[in-house]
Amino acid sequence: MTTAFLNTDALPYCKGCGHDLIARNTTKALDKLNYDPLDVIMVTDIGCHGIIDKCLNTHTVHGLHGRSVALGAGISFSNPDPNKKIVVFIGDGGTTIGLQHIMEAARLNLNMTVVVHNNYLYGMTGGQTSGLTPYGFNTTTSAEGNPFSGYDLCALTHAAGAAYTGRIMGIGDISDKLAEVISVKGFSLIEVLEICPSYGVKLNPRRKLQEIVEKSGKPLGDWTREREPFEAHQGRKADDLLSRLPIVKKMFNSYLKKPLSLVVSGSAGEGVQLAAGLISKAALISGLHVTQKGSYPVTVGVGFSTAEINLSNEHIHFHGINVPDMAIITSADGLAHNRKKIEAMKEGMLIIDSSLNAPQTGAKVIQHDFRALGARNAAIFSVFFFALKTGIISTEAIFKVIENEGKADKLPLAKIKEALVSV
Amino acid sequence: MPNNSKGKRTLVDASRLIIESMARAGADAFIGYPITPANLLYQYGSQRMPLMLAAPDEITTLQWMAGLAAAGKVPITATSFPGYALMIESINMAYMMELPMVIILVQRLGPATGTATCGAQGDLSLLRGNISGGHPLPVFSTSSFADCWTLSAKAVKTAIELRTPVVLLTSKEEVMTTKSFDLATLPEIEPVERKYYDLKCDGKYKSYKATDLVPDFLPVTQSNHQVRINASTHDKEGILQHSNDEAMANTQRLEDKIRQKLYDYIEYEYHESKEAEKLVVSFGITAAAAKDAIKELEQQGEKVSLLIPKTLVPAPEVYIEIMESYKTVVVAEENINNQFSEMLYGIRKPENHRFVGSLGKMITPQQIIEEVQA
Numbered sequence: 001m002t003t004a005f006l007n008t009d010a011l012p013y014c015k016g017c018g019h020d021l022i023a024r025n026t027t028k029a030l031d032k033l034n035y036d037p038l039d040v041i042m043v044t045d046i047g048c049h050g051i052i053d054k055c056l057n058t059h060t061v062h063g064l065h066g067r068s069v070a071l072g073a074g075i076s077f078s079n080p081d082p083n084k085k086i087v088v089f090i091g092d093g094g095t096t097i098g099l100q101h102i103m104e105a106a107r108l109n110l111n112m113t114v115v116v117h118n119n120y121l122y123g124m125t126g127g128q129t130s131g132l133t134p135y136g137f138n139t140t141t142s143a144e145g146n147p148f149s150g151y152d153l154c155a156l157t158h159a160a161g162a163a164y165t166g167r168i169m170g171i172g173d174i175s176d177k178l179a180e181v182i183s184v185k186g187f188s189l190i191e192v193l194e195i196c197p198s199y200g201v202k203l204n205p206r207r208k209l210q211e212i213v214e215k216s217g218k219p220l221g222d223w224t225r226e227r228e229p230f231e232a233h234q235g236r237k238a239d240d241l242l243s244r245l246p247i248v249k250k251m252f253n254s255y256l257k258k259p260l261s262l263v264v265s266g267s268a269g270e271g272v273q274l275a276a277g278l279i280s281k282a283a284l285i286s287g288l289h290v291t292q293k294g295s296y297p298v299t300v301g302v303g304f305s306t307a308e309i310n311l312s313n314e315h316i317h318f319h320g321i322n323v324p325d326m327a328i329i330t331s332a333d334g335l336a337h338n339r340k341k342i343e344a345m346k347e348g349m350l351i352i353d354s355s356l357n358a359p360q361t362g363a364k365v366i367q368h369d370f371r372a373l374g375a376r377n378a379a380i381f382s383v384f385f386f387a388l389k390t391g392i393i394s395t396e397a398i399f400k401v402i403e404n405e406g407k408a409d410k411l412p413l414a415k416i417k418e419a420l421v422s423v
Numbered sequence: 424m425p426n427n428s429k430g431k432r433t434l435v436d437a438s439r440l441i442i443e444s445m446a447r448a449g450a451d452a453f454i455g456y457p458i459t460p461a462n463l464l465y466q467y468g469s470q471r472m473p474l475m476l477a478a479p480d481e482i483t484t485l486q487w488m489a490g491l492a493a494a495g496k497v498p499i500t501a502t503s504f505p506g507y508a509l510m511i512e513s514i515n516m517a518y519m520m521e522l523p524m525v526i527i528l529v530q531r532l533g534p535a536t537g538t539a540t541c542g543a544q545g546d547l548s549l550l551r552g553n554i555s556g557g558h559p560l561p562v563f564s565t566s567s568f569a570d571c572w573t574l575s576a577k578a579v580k581t582a583i584e585l586r587t588p589v590v591l592l593t594s595k596e597e598v599m600t601t602k603s604f605d606l607a608t609l610p611e612i613e614p615v616e617r618k619y620y621d622l623k624c625d626g627k628y629k630s631y632k633a634t635d636l637v638p639d640f641l642p643v644t645q646s647n648h649q650v651r652i653n654a655s656t657h658d659k660e661g662i663l664q665h666s667n668d669e670a671m672a673n674t675q676r677l678e679d680k681i682r683q684k685l686y687d688y689i690e691y692e693y694h695e696s697k698e699a700e701k702l703v704v705s706f707g708i709t710a711a712a713a714k715d716a717i718k719e720l721e722q723q724g725e726k727v728s729l730l731i732p733k734t735l736v737p738a739p740e741v742y743i744e745i746m747e748s749y750k751t752v753v754v755a756e757e758n759i760n761n762q763f764s765e766m767l768y769g770i771r772k773p774e775n776h777r778f779v780g781s782l783g784k785m786i787t788p789q790q791i792i793e794e795v796q797a
Contacts, residue, residue, distance in 0.1 A: 036646060037649075038645075038646040038647070038648075038649060039646055041643045041644070046655075051663065053651070053653070053662065053663060054662045054663065057649065058649070059643040059649060059650045059651070059652075060649075060650075060651045060652070060653075060661070061490075061493060061643060061651075061652045061653075062651075062652070062653045062654060062655060062663065063486070063489070063516055063520075063654050064486075064512060064513065064516050064654060067482065067486045067513065067516075070482070070483045070486030070487060070490070071486045071489055071490045071493075072490060073483075073486070073487055073490060074486055074487040074488060074489055074490015074491045074492075074493070074494070075490040075491070075493055075494045075643060075644070076490070077452075077474065077476060077487060077490065077491055078490070078491050078494030078495065078496055078644060080494060080644040081644065084644060100479060100480065100483065101483060101486070104479050104483060232474055232476070239470055239471060240443065241439050241442060241443040241446075241467055241470065241471050242435070242439070242440075242443055242606055242609075245433040245434075245435060245439075245606070246433060247431045247432065247433050247606070248432055248433060249432075280434060280601065280603075281434065283603075284432065284433075284434060284603050288603070289602075289603050290434065290601075290602065290603040291600055291601065291602045291603075292434075292600070292601045292602075293596070293599055293600040293601065294599075295540065298459070298539065298540070316602070317567075317711040317712070317714040317715045318711045318712040318714075318715045318785075318787065318788050319596070319600055319602070319711065320596070320712070320784075320785035320787060322784070322787060
């Protein structure tokens with residue numbers, strides 16, 4: 001016999017298996033709710049329950065072990081027509097490996113229903129203990145009885161934020177209960193308890209489901225939460241990521257003769273990346289080609305902060321800097337991080353704060369008190385100093401960049417100008 | 424000559440180009456999980472994509488993407504090896520389900536967590552073999568900012584047209600470096616046209632019945648035809664099978680689909696220098712050093728050709744044909760085991776091949792020049 005939802009009456013389960021009962025009652029519930037089979041998306045996990053796919057007239061999605069709830073969540077995120085229903089079938093094994101996915105879908109209260117086939121063990125792979133196996137229950141891998149308690153899946157799912165969570169025994173006609181669960185707006189999960197006839201019954205002779213449930217300490221019941229279901233914010237206006245980039249014209253001249261590699265380094269929080277950005281942007285409006293990258297410890301607020309810059313009149317392909325042509329060092333952190341590079345310099349220029357001892361280097365060493373205007377301004381000051389000393393970019397170009405970016409009020413420009421007079 | 428008043432000059436990083444390109448090509452969802460050095464891509468993805476979701480881990484990332492793809496979306500994500508490792512089973516799933524998506528893989532120094540902020544090119548061997556059965560997962564490698572624009576769109580196009588996950592391979596040094604760039608040089612990107620199974624067809628739709636190696640797509644969110652998506656071995660209808668002839672033919676088709684359709688998706692640059700007897704082969708971030716090396720060698724009067732492979736997996740034979748026409752071949756890539764050559768030749772490389780490798784440092788033009796002249 002076939003129904004609107006099942007294309008066969010011969011479901012592929014062992015005699016007495018609760019999966020058979022759950023499949024028939026779930027489809028019966030959907031029928032009662034007047035769903036069209038093609039408005040239902042059944043997502044199944046790996047495990048005996050998952051072989052139901054071929055018997056279903058719904059859309060079917062059969063994925064990986066434990067991931068079906070996340071897979072169903074992905075479909076739910078697409079915000080299908082509210083008349084569509086996503087139902088996920090998963091076992092206690094899949095729940096164990098994919099617990100995070102259930103917690104996440106419950107937390108977000110996604111529109112979907114999860115039916116957990118909890119037969120207390122991994123049936124498809126030979127009857128091993130799962131995370132939902134109760135204390136004392138025999139499995140093929142715990143013949144003396146499971147020494148641990150199983151997760152209270154309903155308590156976890158409820159705590160995570162599900163609109164509905166429930167636990168029932170898989171006995172008799174459970175279609176009305178399943179219809180109620182499927183009707184919930186938001187995330188609903190029902191844990192249906194059963195005993196695997198091939199492993200559970202044989203390994204736990206004379207034990208009845210009722211008694212196992214009572215001893216497990218995980219009560220039957222419903223747990224609800226008043227919450228609006230998740231709605232993805234789709235269709236919000238998407239920016240063109242390129243349209244906001246400032247397009248610049250050449251406004252200044254540069255006296256750069258050949259490609260230059262430059263390292264700017266100091267301490268975190270002392271404006272190093274900002275200062276390096278000023279060089280790059282000033283170079284850009286001076287008609288140069290530029291590359292810039294930053295380097296700092298993973299804890300970005302402490303330790304060194306380094307920027308590597310390449311400037312050239314030609315297009316720059318390779319942007320790595322092993323030994324720089326020039327280095328600007330404004331603090332001890334910056335010096336420590338670049339000491340080897342500076343020592344390897346056979347020529348070029350080292351601009352370094354006067355509080356620091358310059359390492360042995362072939363570069364021409366120029367010292368200046370960059371920290372005189374305060375540590376936070378050391379790197380910014382050093383950039384103006386670099387411009388004045390080298391002519392590669394002009395101080396006017398740097399001021400222009402600051403003006404363009406509306407940062408004039410945030411930087412001590414008057415003090416910097418005054419200090420530059422004596423350079 | 425200094426670049427001055429022409430064009431639309433600005434400072435831009437490659438992450439921005441990649442995301443904008445993919446969005447214009449038709450990617451419409453970004454699923455993110457933070458990982459250095461892919462965080463800029465995540466940030467831009469969140470700003471640009473119509474749908475952005477923060478996943479709790481990389482397995483979830485791929486599963487959510489697969490669900491969205493089954494519903495008709497074109498999702499993308501960005502990660503680095505540690506995250507990619509978690510995704511692999513799910514990438515296999517999406518490959519078997521034939522769901523379009525793009526994974527941007529930003530290489531960093533391994534093994535394991537390695538050094539998050541250090542560049543590398545160490546993931547090619549993994550990508551060549553990460554589908555069980557050895558089936559090819561398309562991998563495109565960007566070697567310039569221009570590539571980050573055109574290949575990113577190509578990755579989306581490939582994913583949609585071949586119904587497959589695609590990897591866009593880049594590295595820390597590419598996506599975290601800002602460069603002066605003329606936006607006027609970027610070609611227009613046309614949105615990829617999606618083709619669906621004709622809903623008016625009276626016949627029974629079979630999810631994996633392919634007319635020309637690629638099955639017609641229908642989302643699971645429509646109500647005209649039953650769709651069966653399956654990650655287990657399955658027949659044309661999408662029903663799980665052990666290993667019958669129809670199911671094996673379907674798995675064979677997955678292999679054929681990528682290999683035979685590949686000819687429309689081969690991307691490489693070949694700068695042939697007439698009379699040159701030496702060839703430099705380099706891809707990804709090291710191709711920039713190779714370009715400088717070739718230029719320097721030219722200035723020294725030495726003629727050397729350059730091959731920059733961009734379609735890395737499956738590798739087209741044309742790479743070998745080009746390499747075989749030179750007396751000396753120098754392959755430069757930022758690892759210590761010459762993964763590109765191993766992919767093409769196995770454990771015995773041709774005797775005229777030389778290798779420039781590096782660990783934890785970018786390969787310099789000078790290193791390539793020295794090997795060419797050795």
